[in-house]
Amino acid sequence: HPQSTTHALKKRGKRHIPILLGCPVPRRDIDGQCERYAVTMLSLFKPWARAAAVPLKEATIGWTQAFDDLMQHISPSLMAVMDHMHEQWECRDAAADFSA
Numbered sequence: 001h002p003q004s005t006t007h008a009l010k011k012r013g014k015r016h017i018p019i020l021l022g023c024p025v026p027r028r029d030i031d032g033q034c035e036r037y038a039v040t041m042l043s044l045f046k047p048w049a050r051a052a053a054v055p056l057k058e059a060t061i062g063w064t065q066a067f068d069d070l071m072q073h074i075s076p077s078l079m080a081v082m083d084h085m086h087e088q089w090e091c092r093d094a095a096a097d098f099s100a
Contacts, residue, residue: 024088025085025088038063039063041070041082042056042063
């Protein structure tokens with residue numbers, strides 16, 4: 001690999017919670033954000049590469065179909081992570097309902 005002398009991967013000894021910077025994770029329960037949610041979850045949870053050998057999705061299917069295909073094979077632990085990512089929206093909704 002061309003960066004083998006300057007870059008390395010290291011397994012951390014302690015667990016860490018990643019902080020996603022930029023736009024928040026799209027909601028999965030709003031119709032207008034379903035495709036953005038599918039793209040986000042695929043990019044976070046499906047192994048892929050820029051090379052054509054390992055695409056994020058096949059060219060013949062849409063993002064939501066590719067996400068549905070991923071959900072057929074995803075582990076329960078990764079499903080739980082996705083559920084926890086969605087809880088931020090549920091908490092915000094509950095806080096807004098409580099303050100209204």
